[in-house]
Amino acid sequence: MKYPKSSIIFKNNKKPENYFYIIIKGKTISYNNFIKDSNFFSKSGDIIGLISSITNEPYFSSIEAIEDCELLEIKIENIKNIHNKNIIKRISNYLLFTLEVWLSKYYNILINNKIDLYNKEDTLLMAEIYKNNGFEDACYKLCISHINTFKHCENCDNVIEFLKNLKPADEPIKVDKNIYKFSKGYCLYTELDIINNIYFIKSGKIGIYNIINSKQTAGVIYKSNHILNFVNPRLEYKPLFITAIVLEESVIEILTYNDFIKKLYTNIDLRLDYIKMNSLKIITTILKIKALNKKNIKEKIIILIYSILKIETLFNDDIKIKLLYSLEDIKNMLNLQISNDEIYLLLKDINHIEINLFNNIVIKNTKSYFDEYKYYTI
Helix, strand or coil, X not given: CEECCCCEEECXXXXXXXXXXXXXXXXXXXXCCCCCCCCEEECCCCEECHHHXXXXXXXXXXXXXXXXXXXXXXXXXXXXXXXXXXXXXXXXXHHHHHHHHHHHHHHHHHCCXXXXXXXXXXXXXXXXXXXXXXXXXXXXXXXXXXXXXXXXXXXXXXXXXXXXXXXXXCCCEEEECCEEEECCCCEEECCXXXXXXXXXXXXXXXXXXXEXXXXXXXXXXXXXXXXXXXXXXXXXXXXXXXXXXXXXXXEEEEEEHHHHHHHHHHCHHHHHHHHHHHHHXXXXXXXXXXXXXXXXXXXXXXXXXXXXXXXXXXCCCCCCXXXXXXXXXXXXXXXXXXXXXXXXXXXXXXCCEEECCCCCEEECCHXXXXXXXXXXXC
16 A cells, blocks of 8 residues: 555544554654654554554544555454564564553653652552552562662661561462462562563453552453563663552463464464454553543543453453452542542442442443443543
8 A cells, every 4th residue: 555645544533444554665653632742653664553453442643654655454354364473573562562652651641750750669668558458479579579689779678677577478389381370469570570471361360550659559450361461661661660469369371472472373363362452451551541631530530440441341241340440549540639438429420330338340331331431532
C-alpha cells in the first residue's frame, strides 16, 4: 500500500480496520487529543495500527504520513500464518516497548513528586507498606533484594534488623516441567529485582503492585490464562519496576523470555492470545490516563472500572463479575484524596455496580456497563 505525504492512515476514535501495517518506506506520526507531548514517530520496519485492530477497540491516535510511505498490509486473521521469526519477535518487542511508554505517561501524571519517577521510595518504607497490607513475603524479599543490591549502603543495618522479624512464604512445589504451584501470599519478584522470566498463569490470581505516593498502588490483577511479561524495562522510570504477589493458590509456568518467544513460533493460539493480551494492556493503560485527566471524580471512576473490566473479560464470559480491587485500590490508582466512604457512595451511584457486604465491587452486567459508559472513554 502507498500513502502520499500528509495522508491520514488511521483516524482517532474510528472503528479499526481488520489489518495493520509494517512500514517498508517512509515515516509517520501519531497524535491524539487526550494527553500533551505524546506524538510518536515511526519509520521503516516499525508497526502501526496493530493494537486497535486486534482488540477491535477504536484507534486511540491518528496516524499521518509525514513522508511518502510504502506499507506492508497484514490482516489480523493472517497473524497465525506468519512464519518469519523476526516479525513475531518484532511484534512482541513493539508491544512491550509501547506498553512501557504509555505506563510511563500514566505514572508521570499519577505521581505527586516527579523526582520519584527516577528514584524509588526508601526500602524500609516500602517494606512496611507491604507488611501493613498483609504481604509479608513481598516485604521479606524486598529487604533481601535491597541487601544484595546495596551491600554497603548506610541503612543496610536497619534493613537487616527489620528482616529478623519477617518470615518468608513457603517455596513453590514443582508439578511439571517449568510449572510450579505457589501458595497465597508468595512474592514472585519485587521492584528491586531484575526480571528475566515470563510467568504464564495456568490457574489462580496474581496482583501487580508498586509503591506510589507512599501508598501501595495496584497496577492490575491477573487471572488464569494471563501472562506476566514485564521483563526489564528499557526506560528509566522507576515506577515501571513492579512487585508481583500471588493472591490465591496458583499454578504458574515459568519460562525465559527467549524460550517463551520460541513458543510463540509454534503455538498459534498462544501467539494470538499474547498479542491481543498485550495490546489490551496498552489500551487499558491509555484508559487510565484518560481517567486521571478527567476533572469529575465519578467520571474518573467510571473509566477506571471500564479499563479494569477490559482485562477481566478477556478470558471470562461471565456477565456478573466480582472485582478483586479494594476501595483503597481504586483511590490509589487515581490518586484520590477522599475517604473510603466517599468512594463507596460514588460507586453506588454508578449504574450496573453494587457493593456487597464485604465491600467487594460487583459489576452486575458487564455488557450493559460497556454499552452505557463507552462514550466516556472517547
